Amino acid sequence: MQKSASASSLGPGGLDLSQAFFKPIQNTAPPSPTKRHTKISVIGVGNVGMAIAQTILTQDLADELTLVDAKPDKLRGEMLDLQHAAAFLPRTKIIASVDYSVTVGSDLCIVTAGARQNPGESRLNLLQRNVALFSNIIPPLAKYSPDSILLIVSNPVDVLTYVSWKLSGFPSNRVIGSGTNLDSSRFRFLIADHLDVNAQDVQAYIVGEHGDSSVALWSSISVGGVPVLSFLKNQQIAYEKETLENIHKAVIDSAYEVISLKGYTSWAIGYSVANLARSLLRDQRKIHPVSVLAKGFYGIDGGDVFLSLPAQLGRGGVLGVTNIHLTDEEVQRLRESAKTIHEVQCQLGL
Numbered sequence: 191m192q193k194s195a196s197a198s199s200l201g202p203g204g205l206d207l208s209q210a211f212f213k214p215i216q217n218t219a220p221p222s223p224t225k226r227h228t229k230i231s232v233i234g235v236g237n238v239g240m241a242i243a244q245t246i247l248t249q250d251l252a253d254e255l256t257l258v259d260a261k262p263d264k265l266r267g268e269m270l271d272l273q274h275a276a277a278f279l280p281r282t283k284i285i286a287s288v289d290y291s292v293t294v295g296s297d298l299c300i301v302t303a304g305a306r307q308n309p310g311e312s313r314l315n316l317l318q319r320n321v322a323l324f325s326n327i328i329p330p331l332a333k334y335s336p337d338s339i340l341l342i343v344s345n346p347v348d349v350l351t352y353v354s355w356k357l358s359g360f361p362s363n364r365v366i367g368s369g370t371n372l373d374s375s376r377f378r379f380l381i382a383d384h385l386d387v388n389a390q391d392v393q394a395y396i397v398g399e400h401g402d403s404s405v406a407l408w409s410s411i412s413v414g415g416v417p418v419l420s421f422l423k424n425q426q427i428a429y430e431k432e433t434l435e436n437i438h439k440a441v442i443d444s445a446y447e448v449i450s451l452k453g454y455t456s457w458a459i460g461y462s463v464a465n466l467a468r469s470l471l472r473d474q475r476k477i478h479p480v481s482v483l484a485k486g487f488y489g490i491d492g493g494d495v496f497l498s499l500p501a502q503l504g505r506g507g508v509l510g511v512t513n514i515h516l517t518d519e520e521v522q523r524l525r526e527s528a529k530t531i532h533e534v535q536c537q538l539g540l
Contacts, residue, residue, distance in 0.1 A: 228471055231256040231293040231335070233327055234303030235268045235286075238343060241460030242300060247272065250280035251467050256293050257286040259303070290330035296338045298467055299331045301354070304344035314537055317346060321353055321538055328357040339470055339507045342367045342481070343463055347400045348531050349538075351481045351496040356540055363507040366470075367481025369498035370396040370404055372462040374479045376441045377406065384437070387413055395479045395514075396441060397498050398527030404498075405523040406438040410514055466503065473505040482508050488521050490528045495535065497528055 230252040232243050239257075246252055255272075259265040269286035285292060293299060305319040324344075331340065340358060342351040342365070351367030358365060373396040375389075382389040393412045398405040411418045421427075448455045469476045480503070481496045490497075500512040516524065 227254065228252045229254040229256065229296045229298075230467065230471075231258060231296040231299045231331070233258045233293075233299065233301045233331070234344070235259040235261075235265055236302065237454045237456040238459055239300075239302040240268055241456035242302065242343070242463045243268075243272065245460040245464035246467060247275075247279050247282055247284075249464055249468065250282075251464060251471060252282055254283040254285070256296065257284070258288065258290060258293060259286075260288060262288050290327075291334055293331060294334040296331075296335040297471055298339050298341060299335060300341045300343060300463060300467070301327060301331075301350075302343045303327060304350075314534070317349060317534065318538065320344065320350060321540070324350060324353050325357060328354050332358040332360065338364070340365045341463065341466060341470070343459065345400070346534070348481050348496050348498075349534055352494065352531075352535060353538075353540065355483070355496070362483040363509070365483075365496075366466070366501075366503075366508060367400070367496055367498070368459070368463055368466065369400050369481035370398070370479045371466060371498075372459055373400060373404060373441055373498075375458065375462060376444050377437070380437050380440055381411065381413070381418075385413060395500050396438075397479055397500070398524050399497055399531055400481065402442060403523075403527040403530045404438075404442065405520055405527055406434070406441070407514070407516065407520055408434055409517045409520060469503040470505065470507065475502055475504045475509065477501065477512055478503055480508075482511065484528060487511055488516060488524055490525060492529060493532050493535075495528050495532045497524075497531055 228251070230246055232239050232255070235243070235257050243255060243257060246255060257265060257269055265286050265288065269284055272284050303323065305316060305323055328340070331338070340354055340360060342354050344350050347367040347369060351365060355362060355365040374394065377396050378389045378392040378394050381394055382392050391414050395407045395410065396404050397407060408419060445455055466478060466480065468474060469478060477500050479498045479500050481498050482501050483494060484490045484497045484499055485494055487499060500514055502509040502512065
């Protein structure tokens with residue numbers, strides 16, 4: 191399944207009119223070989239995958255966008271729907287196929303595909319089905335785009351990022367999970383809402399598992415460059431730890447609330463992943479809390495495990511992990527989060 195027929199082939203017998211429509215100027219040279227063509231592939235065209243694709247298009251992050259899914263009718267419908275908006279968007283070539291060969295030469299492969307949980311099904315059984323699904327997704331992506339960056343969005347994202355790393359054979363800096371990038375955005379929003387400031391002026395991270403064992407780094411939160419807890423202490427302003435815990439709990443529960451109200455989450459994760467894509471492909475070297483190989487950081491040494499840490503992202507993938515100061519309590523919670531993820535991984539027998 192390729193893109194719909196182009197208007198350039200509307201001539202007699204399908205004659206390509208593009209050459210006749212434009213008259214070339216004299217003394218031309220071919221395009222510079224240094225000019226970069228950016229290609230992004232999105233695997234899975236469900237609500238999340240299409241929110242990501244739509245945001246990538248509106249933010250002009252790719253010259254070519256490829257969609258892959260196992261359902262050909264749904265896939266073609268989504269492709270056509272995006273192509274029909276061409277007059278309102280930056281020029282991007284949009285193609286789609288059930289065949290992974292269409293992803294060849296991708297700079298970034300974003301995986302959103304995943305099995306749905308059946309009624310009464312255990313989390314472990316769901317995870318095992320997703321591992322089986324990924325065994326049919328990751329190897330072809332690695333085959334056709336051996337120099338690409340893998341960005342995993344499917345849940346449970348930390349374990350599936352580890353699975354993708356193992357299946358791809360890629361170096362760890364080129365396998366990243368969306369992790370707690372969105373959790374941290376929700377965290378910043380809630381803090382900004384409490385203080386009545388712009389969320390962009392709030393520096394705050396959620397790290398660890400993208401899930402119930404995530405860790406809020408209260409000790410490093412700042413607003414407009416002012417460390418919040420230190421400021422409150424110096425000004426002798428009392429605050430209750432329970433209030434902080436409630437904000438963190440609201441972050442954890444927020445996705446469940448959205449799902450209970452509209453049936454799924456899409457727009458926030460779409461913007462979150464597009465934000466990561468921009469940092470990676472445009473070498474922004476921004477700090478994002480994303481799922482990375484965490485072994486060796488903050489005393490996490492019980493085995494290979496992926497979880498979210500504040501990491502610098504650029505064209506080479508993960509450029510490094512920020513050496514942020516954590517309190518003893520935060521370090522302990524982070525290690526417990528790593529242990530939780532590792533225990534699940536061990537049950538998979540990979």
